[in-house]
Amino acid sequence: MVKESQTTAAIRGQFLDFADVADCPSELADTVRHLKDGLLLLRNGHIEWFGDWEEGRDKIAENCPVHQYPDKLIVPGFIDAHIHYPQAEIVGAHGEQLLEWLENYAFPAERKYQDKAYAAKMADFFIDQLLRNGTTTAMVFCTVHPESVEALFTAAEKQNMRIIAGKIMMDRNAPQYLLDTPESSYDASRKLIEKWHKRGRLLYAITPRFAPTSSPEQLEMAGRLKKEFPDTYMQTHLSENADEIKWVRTLFPERSGYLDVYHHYGLTGTRCVFAHCVYLEDQEWDSLLDTDSAIAFCPTSNLFLGSGLFDLNRAREKQVNVAIATDIGGGTSFSMLKTLSEAYKVMQLQKQKFSAYEAFYSATLGGARALSLDHLIGNFSVGKEADFVVLDPAATVLQAKRLETSKNIADLLFNLIILGDDRSIFHTYVNGCLVHKRDD
Template identity: 60%
Template sequence: MSSVIATTAVRGRFLDIQNTVAQARDLHDQVRYVEDGLLLSENGKIKWFGPWQDGQAQLPPDLQVQHYPDQLIVPGFIDTHIHFPQTEMIGAYGEQLLEWLDTYTFPTEMQFADPAYAQKMAAFFVQELLKNGTTTALVFCTVHPQSVDALFEAAQQMQMRLIAGKVMMDRHAPEDLCDSAESAYQDSKQLIEKWHGKGRNLYAITPRFAPTSTPEQLARAGQLKAEYPDVYVHTHLSENKNEIAWVKELFPEQNGYLDVYHHYGLTGAKSVFAHCVHLEEHEWNCMHETDSAIAFCPTSNLFLGSGLFPLKKTWEKQVKVGLGTDIGAGTSFSQLQTINEAYKVQQLQGDKLSAFEALYHATLGGAKALELADKLGNFNLGKEADFVVLDLQPTALQQLRQSRAKGLEDSLFALMMMGDERNIHSTYIYGQCAYVKDHAA
């Protein structure tokens, strides 16, 4: 794709959340629905947005308008935790977290030592994101720097905003997948210099999780964060009870799992911790005090038998949260499928997840969790023009259900419970159509 982007005009039904909120109950006041709207983007940014009636005068002469009268247009979905090297091992049978890593994950990730293989899988991965309406993701690569290069190159071709990093891992893993404290530091430093802030790419310091890093490596990760305060930290936390017990054995001097990361300077506004299913009270307090974020990954939490994430507690504790598909322990690239499972996880705890709250977590709330709410997540002027055109009735069953919908919220809820990649009509990245269902854009 060219780096100079012409003006794009899109007309249709638009739905977004106008502002971030402190409590779920405040969301209704922030829902913006424009029955017949116009979005104009220029150089990848939203230049004008509002009712079609008011916007026609803004149209440059001879500009073709893409019109989606029967679809619903929402901001691009944001995936706050996903592993691109695990794409091919999705749906691997029969294990919980630690055994699953040894049996399936590590052997798969070894293949990414080959740059050609990494490039092939990166191209496939980016296409799967687009097919599912995901326009921004926070991504684990492998221990190999070439896996990071491959992913950022694939994202750059689409002008896609991705955050990614090289795994740091110097123990409790196969020798071929281990780096050292020093090499992890040097490789990560070079990758930060090469990629962070280049185009729409952003870098994340990525220790896999506390058990696979020595104290020396975690100290070096903290050193990187201190040297490059603008980069992200992305890792796992309190996913599985055996994992938590293991961390306490390995780091007895620390006050629990989160304190390991906090001790080494790895908490903060741009730190995203995947899972957090079993946080202790003092850890919730630390998450809030450090402005750290959680990636809630319901499909993988269920698939690996990890537990039920208390989403309601994120509002009570004022902790930022986004949704993660967590491919490949997660079972779908689709944020619609992820929301479906997130709803059920709350039901099992006697809580509810409304359609508007789910939309918030998948868009503007996810952007807030990634400290990108000034750039992404809704149709406010000046934001990056990433959005998805949704087909609400790609199947006979969905058509029937939508014909019985009792208003917008019910229609959206039905989409989220029944939807998947078949509902993605088109995906726009930086104002340009990057994917159209049934044929590449």
Template identity: 60%
Template sequence: MSELVSRAIRGSFFDFTGTATHPQKPADYARYVEEGLLLLNGGKVVSLQTWEAGRHLLTDKVEVTDYRGKLIVPGFVDCHIHYPQTEMIGAFGEQLLEWLQQYTFPVESQYHCEAHAAEMSAFFLHQLLSNGTTTALVFGTVHPQSVDALFSAADRLGMRLIAGKVMMDRNAPDCLLETPEESYSQTRALITRWHNRGRLSYALTPRFAPTSSPGLLAKVEQLRAEFPDTWLHTHLSENPQEVAWVKSLFPDHQSYLDVYHRYRLTGKRSVFAHCIHLEEGEWACLQQTDSSIAFCPTSNLFLGSGLFNLRTCGEKGIRMGIGTDVGAGTTFNMLQTLGEAYKVGQLQQYRLAACEAFYHATLGGARALDLDDRIGNFLPGKEADFVVLDPAVSALQQMRQANSRDIWEKLFVLMTLGDDRNIAHTWVNGQCVWQPVPEENT
């Protein structure tokens, strides 16, 4: 065994050893190893065991990183985020449709510039990693160069990333529109260039039904048939006015989701962000097609869009992950996002336990992206993406961690009081890719 180990990590570990289909079931698979040893071979996990059980496997050739006093969890999975909107996060005063016109479209119009796209890609990935997120499903802009820049930067980091260029041919500024034929050819070229290159994957990304003509959706359907292992990433039922708009644009369809379903865009690896105002038939369609939902609590609250129904999603066993949805979302930090998710549940008499919340942010998110065979926990053979959390970086956190009774309370305190200060180190593919810059002595 020792010959297969290139590096070892010592500390406390928390993960889930199996996927759950009901919100109360993650606890059955939860694993907490207070004095643990994670053995790695390059970018893969060899094993996680107690320090006493594994210490004999260490040799002088194995580099040991000591994180005692820290809590190590699988890297966070962000199931919905817009990298170009990083520079407009916190924009004031609008709901969804007005917000797109006032802020989003003007910002996205800059991404025809390769240099700007490259600069913002680097900044965006740094924000993800400094907040402990190691995998993300990402919107680009309509410009192919926006995706080229993002994939190039992620590839250099060895990061697992799914992304795609926006496909959009109506109801947006002229500078952001394309024909269905242009969208097809540019998207096809990007898939050929980037899909399954290293740890990168491609998502077909029609922005949402209002900016998609039937001709464009037909091209998305054609690409999905040609490249069946790609992802589909779009928005669904975020805002009541949006839902009404879709019904007026597509009067022959039964519902908002039916627009996508008729073009065969539902199914495994189809991820629909928001899903706040779903009809019963839409819940059933998501369940029957094994589609996934990205729950985006901070953006749903920030834009006044509504409250996602956690209880219904769980009871129907629909795949679900967490999305920060920057820039309508107001933080890259998954701990803060989970805290907001808890409040969304409270407003609907649903108690989002820390166990369920951390499941959705790690293995549950991986399952929503159909990546749970590769990431999301510390089982042998999984990719070595993880975040090292310092659970007590302030006097208040120190007090609450000290008087917490068990791991569940400690995790709950982290997701209600935690933020980017709690991220001590972030590891991707078996390498430490982010750590705080030491303060200079003055």
């Protein structure tokens, strides 16, 4: 791991991001900012200036180091809106549908995180994997153990990363060794919020795993926390699997649907993120829009666990905010590039379009908007936090050959999505500091 600490730096190279606009334009391409020879000036972890090299070169302070990337592409840091750090060690565990996979793989893996030393070791591994893949912000599930949250926030704080995370709340329908109670989950979550929320760049997410593993009493406690700490986040799962939805109906027969369970307990709204949403009813789409809730689209997980195909066109029509997510370990790669590639294929199977611009938007500024962080991260606008990735479009022999025939920047982006992986991540910067260099 390489880390540079400096208050002022200049980055020169080819840049691409999406401009801040009040409303989503009819054509996303209209917001693309592509500088073939650009300059990014950094100060104290923030963006001080961004524009063309010729226009900005005289703004570089004397003795300011200039990092030059002539054959690369620099984009904002990737944002992963849904991921489980305790499941990193079970990525690719064979087969099964969601509920069986949880029982056979996820729950046993999560048991280990009551051990502080083990949790700390895996938290460091997890953060390293994020940075190696160009992910600079993530919304993360820990385990039911407070020790797992402490370990992750401690590891993220070392890198000054913007991480959203929380302790799972789970008091039924899971192994006894992973259960808490409504009261203990409230008390532990409250202590973690008071210690970590808004400490540096860290943010807390109230985290009921999903409705079947929380009693009404526990969901009521989760809603109480959200009322007491309204600027915290809430993350959970929604309508991932057909059997899961049937189960929710039997557990909460008094509610009109799966999303209504969460809504009833005050767990919808701004900064509330629902992973998957593969099988939503019409009224659920409307409720997500009306409450300003967001969706985390998890293509590799939905394919690997056979859950189904997310309907992005419906989300567009309903104007519901959508972010992209790896969902490690049901998901099969930490790479946001590979995740975008699978998202493209999910759309193809439904005869829907997913352009290279929309893909990169969903992993950067679009993800920031879905997480209510677009005032802080997501593009190179002056004043924002300096999280960015230096991509190598010719990281492999095949990519280099394909690059020879790229027609334009959109084609180059698409090549990165379809052919790229962690080898395409040349450098990763967090808060203006170099935190990862590719092993060459």
